[in-house]
Amino acid sequence: MSLRFSLMGPVRAWRDDEEIDLGPRQQRAVLAALLLNNGVRLSNDQIIGMVWDDPTPSAVMALRTYMYKIRKALPELNLKSKDSGYTVRAEIIDDCRGEPLEGLNSTYFEAQRVRLAQHRLKAREDWLERELDVLELQKHVALFPLRERPRALLMHALFREGRQAEALDQYHQARALLNEELGVEPGPDLRKVHAQILKGDLHVPRRPEQLPPDLPDFTGRTQEVAQALRALPNTVGITGMNGSGKTSLATRIAHLVRHSYPDGQIFVRGKDVANELLRAVGVENPVGDKAALWREKARGKRFLIVVDDVQEPAQLAHLHSPGSAMILTSVRRWNELPGVTWLKLSGLTQAEAHQFFRKVLDPARADAEPEAAEEVLSRMSYLPNPIRVLGGKLTSRPHWTVAMLLAQMERETRLGSAVPSDCRSVLAPMVRAEEQLTDEERHLLMCFARRESDVIDVCEAAEMSGVEAGAIEYVLESLADVHLIEPVVLGRYRLPRFVRVYFGWRAPVLTS
Structure with missing residues (x-):
């Protein structure tokens, strides 16, 4: 079961796809204070100081009441008082709905509103730098005409499309505006792009975007996701038997944090990891010490790297570079690799397995036969990959019941080598x-x-x-x-x- 929060606009929360009622404004303010300090223990006095500018003695009792109601609404947070304080560990998303922390009023929230708005602005410009979309950049420059970074990106994008005169005109517009409004000349980055365009040597850096798509029906693994988010940018390793969903989890984690790694995301599956990393940044047929060459290319940059199905730990020797992060998947746990936070996957929980089965099959069909569904899922040890195959098989047979599938599984097990191809895919x-x-x-x-x-x-x-x-x-x-x-x-x-x-x-x- 997935629990997500947003602080952009009103404070909101979802359990999977269902929004949760978070109660009155001050109760949401208490939750927001905890979420803004995700992973940090806050004392009662600290929370009260964040939520109320001039707290009265009744604030202590009000805080206890709000904490009780938050625990009831969100038991997954495991929000227990420890040493007169509270800690929240949660997945927080930016759903771009409106002004951050809408409706929450205190000196603390006003300061956080400014910080979150700046964070959103930087995230937006990081995205614009990755995409270099002329139309989107033009809209952004119109909204923030004095910001030099998006103006330089727009010049870059126009030059890339062969619109050199328009790119130079953007520089002259920016220079005139900066002089008129602030009495300053363009900064070094804007001047550098201008000079490179005049010389004709402006090059677009290669930025890999190799992550597989996130699965829309990804289910569960809340604790593992939270643990990985706490560990990154240190290396995270995901281990578990075949079919446990290691690659899906690595991909989900990577998509959650990819905006923190603006120089690109690289997905590698193969024996020569260093060679694949170098190819991703434009180095073809490297010679010599590939690991050293990769460290040179990665120096000062922030890459997110997913290495899927690690077969030998020697593949990863000497590839770490400060600022970048790596997520590994492997059936085996390679204890000889230093500094890795390992997550072990087995099957989903019983509830998560049923929830996932309902996503890949029509929910009404899954709910109509709860005992047969439980037997099918239990035989698969609640592993997501076999569940996906069986759900797909039933979807392709609309007149079958879950009990029919179970009967076929029992018959085919007795028949041994006569198992048909679709059953073999379950056992893959x-x-x-x-x-x-x-x-x-x-x-x-x-x-x-x-x-x-x-x-x-x-x-x-x-x-x-x-x-x-x-x-x-x-x-x-x-x-x-x-x-x-x-x-x-x-x-x-x-x-x-x-x-x-x-x-x-x-x-x-x-x-x-």
Whole structure:
């Protein structure tokens, strides 16, 4: 379940797509004070000083009342008093609705209104710099005629379109206006663009925009998103079994923070990460030390880099550059990489899985058979990728019920190799995982899948698989590293249901 807030215009909040009633003005002011200090602990006295310019003794009781009501309306915030203070960690968006903090009046909010307006203005100009759209730049320059940065960008955009005379005219307009209104000459950046146009050597820097599109039906992962936002710009790693949605989560996080990295966003999937980074900034066929060349190119810039499906940690050696951020995805957690905040993904929560199923399937069909839907989702261990495939399959069969899908899944499991292609796509994450296994690991999983119990210990694993007791723990830990079994306590492991479904189906094929 996704919780989002906006401070642009009235203070607003949404749970997924449904807006939440935040109560009266002063209650929203208390919430706004917390959101403006996202991740920072505020004492009661600090909050009161932000919300009320001349607080009376009753402000203490009013604050307690508002906190109680905010907790009831927004239990996901886990807003508990600790050491007479409160901390909020939340996702805050800019939905460009109007004046920041609309309707909230205090000295503190007036100052924050100015700060947020400046932040919005900079974000808008960062976007204009990325797009270099002449029409949008002309509108912005008309609104802010004395700001030199958008004027220089407009000159840049006009020159790029072959409109050199118009670009030079923009400089002369700006110079006349600055002289008349402020009595100053254009600044160095505007003069530099003017000189480059006169010489004909104005070049548009290459700015990569490689992020995959964010998924409109992305569901859940609220805690993981919040943890990643706290960790960035330090490196964030996302690990989990195939099908757990690592790439989707990395993409969602990247889209949330991409405006903080104005020099571009780079998406890499491959073995030669340094080479792909250099290609993204226009360096083709680099020679020599590629990592050193990348650090040189990235010096003083702010790039956001997503490296998907890391296979070897050596791929990332010496690529860090101050100011830039990196998000990694990998089935394995590479503990040898320094300074990485790792997030571990498993399935969605039960509620999130049902919510996601309703998004990929008609909600009425999903809600009509709650028990059958729960059984289907449970068999998939609530993993988003298999759920998406099954929801799509049902969508393509409008006369099927969820119970029919469940019956087919049971029949196809018994038929073994007769599983049709659409069912194989559900099992694709497990197929990819199996390709990386040793014979011992594969055999152990097939033995485990045939047991009734979901949990085994080291001794039971050695007995049922025939692997020597001295080697079985290594095999178990190797499987845990790629999330095909889950460590419970030392020496005990649990088998996820989706893994059981797959290797229970594979066992008769491979052992017959």
